[in-house]
Amino acid sequence: MLKPEEVRKVASLARLELTPDEEGQFATQLSDILTYIEQLNQLDTTDVLPTTRAIDGSNITREDHLTPYANPRLILQGAPEPEGEFFRVPKIGGE
Amino acid sequence: MNIATPTKIQYEAIIGLETHCQLSTHTKIFCGCSTAFGTPPNTNICPVCMGMPGVLPVLNQTVLEYAVKAGLALNCHISLFSKFDRKQYFYPDLPKNYQISQYDLPIAENGWLEIELVDESGLNPVQKRVGITRLHMEEDAGKLVHAGSDRLAGSSYSLVDYNRTGVPLIEIVSEPDIRSGKEAAEYAQELQRIIRYLGVGDGNMQEGSLRCDVNISVRPIGQQKFGTKVEIKNMNSFSAIQRAIDYEIERQIQSIETNIPVIQETRLWDESNQCTMSMRRKEGSSDYRYFPEPDLTPIELSSGQLKNWQGDLPELPAQKRHRYVSSFGLSAYDARVLTEDRPMAEYFESVIAAGANPKQSANWIMGDITAHLKTTKQSISQLSINPSDLAELIHLIEANTISSKIAKEILPELLVHGGSPQSLIDQKGLTQISDTGLLMAAIDKVLTANPQELEQYRQGKTKLLGFFVGQVMKQTGGRADPKLTNQLLMHKLTD
Numbered sequence: 001m002l003k004p005e006e007v008r009k010v011a012s013l014a015r016l017e018l019t020p021d022e023e024g025q026f027a028t029q030l031s032d033i034l035t036y037i038e039q040l041n042q043l044d045t046t047d048v049l050p051t052t053r054a055i056d057g058s059n060i061t062r063e064d065h066l067t068p069y070a071n072p073r074l075i076l077q078g079a080p081e082p083e084g085e086f087f088r089v090p091k092i093g094g095e
Numbered sequence: 096m097n098i099a100t101p102t103k104i105q106y107e108a109i110i111g112l113e114t115h116c117q118l119s120t121h122t123k124i125f126c127g128c129s130t131a132f133g134t135p136p137n138t139n140i141c142p143v144c145m146g147m148p149g150v151l152p153v154l155n156q157t158v159l160e161y162a163v164k165a166g167l168a169l170n171c172h173i174s175l176f177s178k179f180d181r182k183q184y185f186y187p188d189l190p191k192n193y194q195i196s197q198y199d200l201p202i203a204e205n206g207w208l209e210i211e212l213v214d215e216s217g218l219n220p221v222q223k224r225v226g227i228t229r230l231h232m233e234e235d236a237g238k239l240v241h242a243g244s245d246r247l248a249g250s251s252y253s254l255v256d257y258n259r260t261g262v263p264l265i266e267i268v269s270e271p272d273i274r275s276g277k278e279a280a281e282y283a284q285e286l287q288r289i290i291r292y293l294g295v296g297d298g299n300m301q302e303g304s305l306r307c308d309v310n311i312s313v314r315p316i317g318q319q320k321f322g323t324k325v326e327i328k329n330m331n332s333f334s335a336i337q338r339a340i341d342y343e344i345e346r347q348i349q350s351i352e353t354n355i356p357v358i359q360e361t362r363l364w365d366e367s368n369q370c371t372m373s374m375r376r377k378e379g380s381s382d383y384r385y386f387p388e389p390d391l392t393p394i395e396l397s398s399g400q401l402k403n404w405q406g407d408l409p410e411l412p413a414q415k416r417h418r419y420v421s422s423f424g425l426s427a428y429d430a431r432v433l434t435e436d437r438p439m440a441e442y443f444e445s446v447i448a449a450g451a452n453p454k455q456s457a458n459w460i461m462g463d464i465t466a467h468l469k470t471t472k473q474s475i476s477q478l479s480i481n482p483s484d485l486a487e488l489i490h491l492i493e494a495n496t497i498s499s500k501i502a503k504e505i506l507p508e509l510l511v512h513g514g515s516p517q518s519l520i521d522q523k524g525l526t527q528i529s530d531t532g533l534l535m536a537a538i539d540k541v542l543t544a545n546p547q548e549l550e551q552y553r554q555g556k557t558k559l560l561g562f563f564v565g566q567v568m569k570q571t572g573g574r575a576d577p578k579l580t581n582q583l584l585m586h587k588l589t590d
Contacts, residue, residue, distance in 0.1 A: 013382060015185050052178070052387035058395045061156035064120050067127030069141030076137055085136040086240065086254035089187035 002027045002034070105316045106351075108344045110273035110309060111228075114286055115264050117235065117304040118161045119296050124234050124263035125152030125195065125391075132302055136240065136256040144234075144261035146191030152390055154179075158263040159202075159394060161295035162232045163404050165265055166203025168289050168411055169227045175396050177202045179232075179388040187255055188236040196266075198385040201231035202394070208269075208289070209413045210281045211431065220427035225282050226270030235262040271310070276340035280333040283307050288412040292437045300331050307336055312357075313347040322347065323357040327371055329364045339364040343371050415440055423453035432461055438476045445482030451489040459485060463503065467510050479513035480506075488516040496520070497527050498577055529576040534567070534583055537575065541566040542587070552588060560584060 007027045011018045018026065069075075081088040123130055126143035143150045166173050180198035206227035211220050237257040267286065273279045287298035287305055298305045307330060312322035327343055330336045343362070350357050362371040410418075412434045419430035434440045439460070446456040464485075468475060488509070491497045497505075497520055505519055520526055528534060541563055542549050552559045560581075567580050 013183075013185075013384075050387075053389045053392070058393045060392045061154045061159065062127075064122050064155050064157035065127065066121055066129055068129060068139070069127075072138050072140045075140055075142070075145050075147075081252075083254060086256060087137065087187075089253050089255055091251040091253050 002031045104352075106313050106344075106348050107316050108274055108311055108313050108340070108347075109271045109321060110275075110279055110311045110340060111271040112267075112269045112273065112279060112282060113308040113310070114267045114269075114283065115235075115306045115308075116165075116267065116286070116290055116296050116298065118158055118263040118265060119294070120155055120157045120161070120263055122155055123261035124155050124158050124232065125261055128261065130262045132304075134258060137258060139258040140260065144190070145257060152195065154391060154394070155263065158232055160404060161263075161293075162202050162230065162265050163396070163401070164293050164408060165267070165290065165295055166206065166230045167401075167405050168293055168408055169203070169206040169208055169230060169267070171203035171206030171227055171230055173203050173396065173401055174200055175398075176200065176393060177396075178393040179391045180385045181388050182233075183384045184382075186236070187253060188239055188260075190237065190257060190260060194234060194236065195388055195391070196233035196385075197231035201229045203230040204228070206230070208282065208285055210278065210285050211413070211416060211427070212278065212281060213427070213431070218428065220431075223272075223278065225272045225278075228268040228270050230265055230267045233264050233266055235259050235264050276337035276344070279307075279309060279340050280337040283336055284333050285412065288435070292409055292411055300333075303331075309336065309340060309343075311340060311343050311347070313344055313351065315351075322351070323359050325357065325359065326361045327364055328361060328374070329366075331366075335364060335366060338369060339371060342369065346371065409437065412440075419453075423447065423457075425453060425457055429454075429457045429461065433457060438474065442475050442478070442482055446486050446489075449483040449486030451486035452493065455489045455493070456485070459489065463506055464510070467507075479511060480509045481513060484509060484513060484516060491516055491520065495527055495529055495576060497525060498573070500573055500577075501525050501527065504573070525572075525574060527576050528571055528574045529579055531579070531583065534571075534575055534580055535587075537567050537570045538563075538580070538583055538587055541570060560588070563588075 004023055004027060007018070007023050007030065010030070011023075011026075076082045076085070076087065079087050117130075120130060122128060123139075123144055126141050128139045128141050128144055131139065143152055163173055177197065177200045179195050181193040182196045182198070183193045185192050204227075207224045208227060210223050210225060212223060213220050237255050237260040239253045240256050269282065273282060283305070287300075290296045290298045290305070296304055300306075309327045309330070310324050311327065312324045314320065314322040325343065325347070327339050330339050347357050358373075361374045363374045364370075365372050415434040416427070416430045419425045419433060420427055425433070433443050443456060443460055446460070447453050464475075464478070464480075467473075468478070488502055488506070492499050492502050496517075501520070502516075505516065505523070505525065508519065509516060528537075545563075545566065548559050548562060552563075563584050564577065564580055567575050567584070568577070
């Protein structure tokens with residue numbers, strides 16, 4: 001079972017505010033998920049290299065050629081709070 | 096009577112630097128957006144660098160080349176197999192909520208860089224090697240450009256410009272080998288020189304293309320255990336790095352001596368108040384929850400590719416400094432000045448290649464030419480007088496064709512218009528007079544014209560020799576060979 005302080009740490013890294021009730025709820029849910037995944041440890045992977053991607057290959061690169069995006073304004077307009085030329089965001093505590 | 100004097104505890108600082116250096120590619124590290132500085136906010140952005148769902152980042156091959164070259168120049172071991180990882184943290188300057196960086200398999204590791212330290216007079220150079228732990232590639236974050244507050248809602252907010260998001264960086268981490276602010280500033284400066292020599296970045300600190308974060312702890316000399324590490328940021332000049340570290344060393348010693356624990360935190364250098372200020376508690380590295388970037392393929396380098404890139408490297412500043420001292424007999428100071436930037440060093444070397452005396456060449460370049468470049472705000476590559484012309488000028492002085500005084504007189508014209516010094520002195524009739532007959536004639540004239548001084552000289556006022564030399568110079572329009580004139584005058588006067 002996940003300890004309450006572990007839940008609080010994960011929540012703070014995710015910038016989530018949890019009530020004590022939610023902490024308990026997530027402790028149970030997260031623990032269930034971890035236990036489920038834990039089953040994978042039954043497999044012996046001693047001689048298996050870690051897989052980071054499903055498709056093999058290496059060195060896929062591109063040349064340093066400018067290909068500007070046609071409509072950067074569109075990205076700005078899609079933001080919750082555009083302000084002039086800028087993206088407006090909530091201020092982070094401690095600044 | 097015996098008085099026990101309390102022995103003052105001596106401390107040492109353990110300092111390491113993390114330097115972020117922007118690479119001078121045209122486009123970002125994983126997309127084709129421009130990296131140009133100073134463009135209108137949020138114009139150099141696209142779905143890839145803004146982290147839209149379903150996009151695919153692709154590595155800019157020039158970023159790889161530049162990173163490897165920087166690694167080679169820093170004497171690193173280059174990893175033949177390398178990969179990218181996601182570093183997770185939530186901050187509004189990071190649109191994807193993770194930064195693509197390299198974690199456990201950086202492109203380069205275990206290198207070193209040599210710094211040269213001089214005393215206050217600029218003399219007694221001492222070389223010191225600073226270890227390079229690792230060098231890796233990563234993307235830059237955006238910029239919080241303005242923080243305001245919305246009075247109506249009572250909440251405060253920030254504005255973000257994402258143009259810098261995805262601009263390629265290399266992060267260079269040093270070993271904790273640095274012991275003072277001066278060593279740290281010298282290390283950062285040498286890194287800047289190397290980056291500029293390689294042409295992989297402009298190393299401009301004001302524009303943020305070169306940013307240094309400092310890790311620093313203090314411990315009593317002899318103590319094995321390290322003190323608590325503090326990180327300092329926000330220094331935008333080499334002297335600020337030096338002052339911030341010197342301030343922080345003192346602050347930490349004060350804390351230890353007054354039993355106030357040093358806290359592990361990030362502090363900002365406050366330039367206007369010349370002190371460091373607490374910013375935030377440091378998060379442990381495990382909090383970044385790194386994992387391999389699934390959207391990018393690993394990088395495999397062949398030894399042939401490495402050899403090619405190694406072959407592209409220019410001679411680096413430290414190598415040039417050594418060579419200028421050992422092969423050209425220059426002082427360490429001259430070698431440092433001339434190798435400060437690559438065009439200057441290459442100009443100097445071309446003058447030597449044209450056959451000029453190295454010490455004389457150094458004097459001309461560091462003296463009159465540097466002064467001219469400063470007043471005209473030119474760079475040495477814009478100079479009209481080319482290296483072979485300067486070599487010719489130095490030859491003319493050495494061959495006694497012109498005096499160094501005449502050389503200095505014609506230099507301004509050469510600096511502006513260039514051309515051959517020989518033809519200029521021919522044209523102006525400025526060749527030095529070394530003909531004994533001609534000089535004697537001038538001397539006789541001077542002595543006849545100044546009977547009073549001659550009499551005084553004969554009565555023992557031998558200081559007047561200088562007066563006569565000056566008069567001969569005047570008589571010949573500055574063209575008399577000064578050494579020969581001196582000899583002839585002495586001879587004539589003691590007759």
